[in-house]
Amino acid sequence: MAEAQYQPLHQYYNQQQQPKTTQLAKVATAVTSGGSLLILSGLILAGTIIGLTIVTPLFVIFSPVLVPAVITAALLSLGFMSSGAFGVAAITMLTWLYRYVTGKHPVGADQLDTARHKLMNRAREIKEYGQQQISEGGTYSS
Known part of the structure; x- marks a missing residue:
């Protein structure tokens, strides 16, 4: 049982020794x-x-x-x-x-068509309003 505990401890020290040399090489390269x-x-x-x-x-x-x-x-x-x-x-x-x-x-043709129809409808409304005002006698009231 003591041998099983001793061997991993020995491997632990070997692992600690090896990374020190690797770390030393890395530090030397970086410097x-x-x-x-x-x-x-x-x-x-x-x-x-x-x-x-x-x-x-x-x-x-x-x-x-x-x-x-x-x-x-x-x-x-x-x-x-x-x-x-x-x-x-x-x-x-x-x-x-x-x-x-x-x-x-x-792209955007639908938006253009919608805007065109809105303008046409508004122009038609203004035209009808103007014709109505003319037929009523031409009095202007705001």
Whole structure:
């Protein structure tokens, strides 16, 4: 019975020894990769600061040219993008209108028909009201 208790305890110590080496390898790998990435980020930061230090006077000297150029480029790109968007919207609308006219029942045709019938009914009511007012003598009362 003592042997059965001793063996699992021995296996427990072996299992504790093995993960320590695995954990040590993981920690060493993490420290190595983390340290190298930290050094790399420091070098990038230093390069950025040096680059900005060198380029800032050039930006100040050329800003009367660069700022209008950037504004012009932004407006041109905005114009082209909006033109393309309006073109796509027009093509979509014309396609929908073609399907509606040819009777292919596009999405939203029911809502359009309902709105058209409501407008026609309201116009008919206004016409009848106007004819009634004219036949009664043309007196206007609000």
